[in-house]
Amino acid sequence: xxxxxxxxxxxxxxxxxxxxxxxLALFVTTTLIxxxxxxxxxxxxLLPLAIGGIFEIIGFIxxxxxxxxxxxxxxxxxxxxxxxxxxxxxxxxxxxxxLGRIILLVHGERYSxxxxxxxxxxxxxxxxxxxxxxxxxxxxxxxxxxxALVIAGLFTQLLFFGLFIVVAGDFHRRLIKDSPVNRQVSxxxxxxxxxxxxxxxxHRVMVNINELPWKRHIYVLYIAxxxxxxxxxxxxxxxxxxxxxxxxxxxxxxxxxxxxxxxLVMVLFNLVHPGHITLLYRERLESGNYSLASVELQNxxxxxxxxxxxxxxxxxx
Numbered sequence: 001x002x003x004x005x006x007x008x009x010x011x012x013x014x015x016x017x018x019x020x021x022x023x024l025a026l027f028v029t030t031t032l033i034x035x036x037x038x039x040x041x042x043x044x045x046l047l048p049l050a051i052g053g054i055f056e057i058i059g060f061i062x063x064x065x066x067x068x069x070x071x072x073x074x075x076x077x078x079x080x081x082x083x084x085x086x087x088x089x090x091x092x093x094x095x096x097x098x099l100g101r102i103i104l105l106v107h108g109e110r111y112s113x114x115x116x117x118x119x120x121x122x123x124x125x126x127x128x129x130x131x132x133x134x135x136x137x138x139x140x141x142x143x144x145x146x147x148a149l150v151i152a153g154l155f156t157q158l159l160f161f162g163l164f165i166v167v168a169g170d171f172h173r174r175l176i177k178d179s180p181v182n183r184q185v186s187x188x189x190x191x192x193x194x195x196x197x198x199x200x201x202x203h204r205v206m207v208n209i210n211e212l213p214w215k216r217h218i219y220v221l222y223i224a225x226x227x228x229x230x231x232x233x234x235x236x237x238x239x240x241x242x243x244x245x246x247x248x249x250x251x252x253x254x255x256x257x258x259x260x261x262x263x264l265v266m267v268l269f270n271l272v273h274p275g276h277i278t279l280l281y282r283e284r285l286e287s288g289n290y291s292l293a294s295v296e297l298q299n300x301x302x303x304x305x306x307x308x309x310x311x312x313x314x315x316x317x
Contacts, residue, residue, distance in 0.1 A: 009069045010077040012249045017067045019251075023259050024060040027053055030266040041275025045097045052090030053266055056259075059083035082138045084258070085150070085235070088228055089131040089157060091265050095224055096123040098217070099168055101277045105284075106214050111174035113167060113181055126160035129153075147239060154236045161229050165222070172218055213276065220272045227261040234258060 031053030038046050062080030066073035100120040103109055109116045130153045137149025174180060234257040238247040247253045 010066060010074065011069050011251070012243065013251050015063070015067050015069055015251060017064070019255055020060050020064040020067070023255065023263065024057060024064065026263050027056040027060060027266070030263065030270055031057060033270050034266065037270070037273050037275055041273065041278055043273075043275045043278050045101070046094055046269075046274060048090040048097075049094035049266070049269060052087045052094070052262075055083045055087035055090065056262060059087065060259075078139075082135065084254075085138050086131055086134050088231055088258075088262055088265075089127055089134060089153075091224070091262065092130075092157060092161065092228055093124050093127045094269075095221060095228065096120055096127065096164060098221055098274045098277070099164070099171075101274060101281070102214050102217055102221070103171065105277050105281050106175060106212055108171065108175050110180040112171045119167065123160055123164050126156060130157040130160065147242075151236060151239050154232050154239065157232045158229065158236065161225060161232065165225055165229070168218070168221065168225070212280065216272055217274065217277055220268050224265045224268055227265050231258050231261045 031050060034046065034050045034053060038044065038050060059080045059082075062076040062078075062083065065076035066080060097120050100116050103112055103116045103119070112119060114122065133149050133153030133156060135153075137146045137151075137153060139146070234247065234253065238245060238253070241247055247257075
């Protein structure tokens with residue numbers, strides 16, 4: 001924006017030099033811990049979370065380098081704007097994947113309205129769409145188009161997160177009450193398109209969920225989801241208000257309603273690491289307490305029984 005002397009400044013305020021250093025140190029610390037935990041537990045499905053932390057680190061390096069607030073720092077300004085904006089989309093992808101691992105741990109697919117293997121794919125696909133919209137919008141040279149793309153990406157993230165919270169909450173309720181669904185939403189490729197269809201829920205396999213630490217992981221999932229949802233809602237309002245808006249004109253909101261919340265998300269998963277889920281799940285597979293082969297066989301039979309007929313929207317039974 002232009003000041004009274006006609007000089008252009010990327011920030012509508014004098015950016016802090018202390019806060020970027022603090023948050024850079026926080027993200028470096030929690031990201032390194034995540035990389036160590038991921039390698040130790042072999043939880044490679046958490047790679048998006050670690051990459052998101054790296055994106056935050058790059059963003060705050062750019063923010064630190066742009067503290068001069070003039071045209072000379074245009075490149076680091078753009079870097080910080082892009083990477084800090086899109087990093088939470090990667091956190092969201094990990095959150096979606098973790099719910100799928102919780103369902104596997106308690107063998108609770110019959111309590112989920114969406115089949116476990118399709119649940120993760122569906123929500124991650126929405127997250128990828130959100131990521132691309134935000135990334136393309138924030139790097140666009142056409143200001144109005146870029147702003148519209150970013151807002152569309154943030155709304156997409158909010159929509160999928162809202163649906164995710166509903167699905168996770170419904171799974172949680174049904175698991176506690178032992179109230180399985182009768183039919184599940186699944187997706188089948190038909191002529192290179194994906195069509196939703198209903199399939200019978202998997203057969204029951206006895207698992208004592210009271211012996212498993214699934215509750216603390218799903219509560220952490222709720223908290224992390226709420227933090228990302230609040231951050232995304234803030235960003236939507238910020239972009240709708242525009243450059244002269246109250247949120248964009250005050251640096252404190254970037255840290256309090258975005259960066260601080262994302263640090264909390266990463267620290268939460270440091271403290272209650274999903275690697276515990278993976279470890280217990282592997283131990284159960286090795287002990288042979290239940291057979292995944294029989295479950296996959298039943299799911300395969302269900303899929304064939306409800307495969308699409310010659311026209312989309314109708315199915316053979």
